[in-house]
Amino acid sequence: MEQKNTDVKVPLISKIAYGMGDVGCNFSWMFVGNFLMIFYTDVFGIGMGAVAGLMLFSRFWDAINDPVIGGLSDKTHTRWGRYRPWLLVAAPLTAIVLMLTFWAHPDWPSNVKIIYMAVTYCILVLGYTCVNIPYGTLCGAMTQNIEERAKINTFRSVSAMVAIGIINIITVPLIAALGNGNDKRGYLLVAAVYGCIFAACHIFCFAKTKEVVEVPEKEKISLKVQLAAVAKNKPYMIAVAGQFLFGVTLYGRNADALYYFTYVEGNQALFSTYSLCIIIPSIIGAACFPVVFKMTNNKGRSASIFALLTGISMFCMYFFTVGAAPVPFYLFSCLAQFFFSGFNTAIYAIVPDCVEYGEWKTGLRNDGFQYAFISLGNKIGMAIGTSVLAGVLGSLGYMANQQQNPAVLAVMKHSFTTVPGILWIVTAGVLYFYRLNRKAYNKIVQEIQERKESGKHV
Numbered sequence: 376m377e378q379k380n381t382d383v384k385v386p387l388i389s390k391i392a393y394g395m396g397d398v399g400c401n402f403s404w405m406f407v408g409n410f411l412m413i414f415y416t417d418v419f420g421i422g423m424g425a426v427a428g429l430m431l432f433s434r435f436w437d438a439i440n441d442p443v444i445g446g447l448s449d450k451t452h453t454r455w456g457r458y459r460p461w462l463l464v465a466a467p468l469t470a471i472v473l474m475l476t477f478w479a480h481p482d483w484p485s486n487v488k489i490i491y492m493a494v495t496y497c498i499l500v501l502g503y504t505c506v507n508i509p510y511g512t513l514c515g516a517m518t519q520n521i522e523e524r525a526k527i528n529t530f531r532s533v534s535a536m537v538a539i540g541i542i543n544i545i546t547v548p549l550i551a552a553l554g555n556g557n558d559k560r561g562y563l564l565v566a567a568v569y570g571c572i573f574a575a576c577h578i579f580c581f582a583k584t585k586e587v588v589e590v591p592e593k594e595k596i597s598l599k600v601q602l603a604a605v606a607k608n609k610p611y612m613i614a615v616a617g618q619f620l621f622g623v624t625l626y627g628r629n630a631d632a633l634y635y636f637t638y639v640e641g642n643q644a645l646f647s648t649y650s651l652c653i654i655i656p657s658i659i660g661a662a663c664f665p666v667v668f669k670m671t672n673n674k675g676r677s678a679s680i681f682a683l684l685t686g687i688s689m690f691c692m693y694f695f696t697v698g699a700a701p702v703p704f705y706l707f708s709c710l711a712q713f714f715f716s717g718f719n720t721a722i723y724a725i726v727p728d729c730v731e732y733g734e735w736k737t738g739l740r741n742d743g744f745q746y747a748f749i750s751l752g753n754k755i756g757m758a759i760g761t762s763v764l765a766g767v768l769g770s771l772g773y774m775a776n777q778q779q780n781p782a783v784l785a786v787m788k789h790s791f792t793t794v795p796g797i798l799w800i801v802t803a804g805v806l807y808f809y810r811l812n813r814k815a816y817n818k819i820v821q822e823i824q825e826r827k828e829s830g831k832h833v
Contacts, residue, residue: 383518383587390527392583393517394534396510399466399576401538402569403473404503405629410546410562411476412630412761413637415492416775418558420481423769425489429496430762436497437754440504445747446601448509456586458516458743461509466577469502470570477566479559504750506577512746515727516586521816525665525674525724532661532720540654542569544647547633601744604737610811611729611745613675615752617722617806622756624798630761631790634768638779639787640697649697652705653712660716664724667717674725675809681718682806685711686799693792725809728816735819764790 415421451457476495480488514527546565554561605611636646660681667677688711695704726749727742734740764786771782779787 394530396580397535398538427765441751445743448743458509462577465505528724536657543650608733619752620802622753626757627760656713660713664720672813678721679806683803684714690796
């Protein structure tokens with residue numbers, strides 16, 4: 376059987392469309408990551424302990440649904456491909472759930488509020504999984520050209536940084552404007568707007584992308600066999616570890632950011648100013664990944680360099696505040712965001728290449744299943760980062776909308792600077808051991824194609 380050419384150049388419109396998918400993802404998930412915790416505590420009136428418990432519980436839920444959705448997407452067969460149809464169906468439904476998640480009921484009894492929070496959040500997590508796992512897997516299905524994949528992920532990361540910057544700049548004033556002084560109403564309307572953006576971006580991604588890498592039909596493969604294949608994929612295991620640390624560091628810090636500016640700096644509006652200052656470094660940093668990759672010929676090593684410099688920059692931020700030393704504070708903030716954006720591009724560019732390595736090593740190709748565990752690692756990290764933060768703040772006596780005690784303020788400051796700084800340096804150490812370079816990858820893809828043409832198996 377003639378093999379379809381999968382080492383293809385991806386049209387510019389498809390790269391843009393794929394990038395728009397991550398715009399949509401961030402208008403949902405980054406909004407959740409940055410604002411949901413403070414929404415629960417300061418608007419909905421839910422205690423820190425309950426929020427911490429929810430974040431941990433939801434990860435057990437993820438542990439079930441992530442591999443299931445990954446496996447189902449691999450088995451999907453339509454004329455539009457395996458992964459793209461999920462964007463078309465799941466994104467609009469998830470947008471509705473996003474709005475319901477930010478629908479506050481502060482007058483409800485405490486137990487009812489907790490039940491509502493748990494149900495809506497768990498459904499939101501499931502919906503986001505149904506979109507994000509097929510979306511992330513789609514990159515590897517668009518081409519097997521390693522340079523093209525790097526470019527696709529650059530478009531994705533640049534788009535993501537723009538979206539994150541916009542969200543962080545406009546969300547606080549938008550809540551105030553749409554709510555007209557009523558945060559309950561403001562959060563609900565912002566969630567409705569962001570939900571529409573989330574759905575529209577993924578529909579555009581569906582319409583303008585194309586899958587060319589086909590997964591061969593095979594008999595049903597057990598979970599045990601798939602897990603065994605994943606365990607043999609050393610580059611992939613390093614990528615999973617990197618994503619776990621990424622989740623702990625990023626989402627723990629993001630959840631803390633609004634608390635930091637509200638209570639440590641004493642002005643919530645400074646969050647928008649901070650976000651405005653770092654948006655240009657975000658875009659430039661994301662666009663620099665191909666340059667660093669060209670120098671290193673190794674995506675993992677590129678990610679390691681970016682992570683190390685991110686950590687150093689964040690650690691330095693501890694010694695400055697906006698009030699006492701605004702210039703060095705914003706300087707190190709910009710440097711941290713520049714290097715983080717480069718890392719963000721690199722870490723996601725790694726994953727599709729690991730799929731080919733796994734196929735070469737074991738003969739099994741399961742894109743969606745592997746991306747599911749990448750996503751799960753990131754989400755478990757997110758759960759630990761946010762739940763530990765919530766638990767520590769609650770145990771030290773955090774009181775919503777009140778002056779905080781020195782211990783709480785110290786935790787908020789360290790969680791924004793030194794703690795993520797140290798974790799970024801640890802992440803750099805882990806990713807340094809990623810060995811799949813450009814030369815090795817191209818050889819692997821060639822051998823896979825030769826096996827297919829000859830009908831041989833591992």
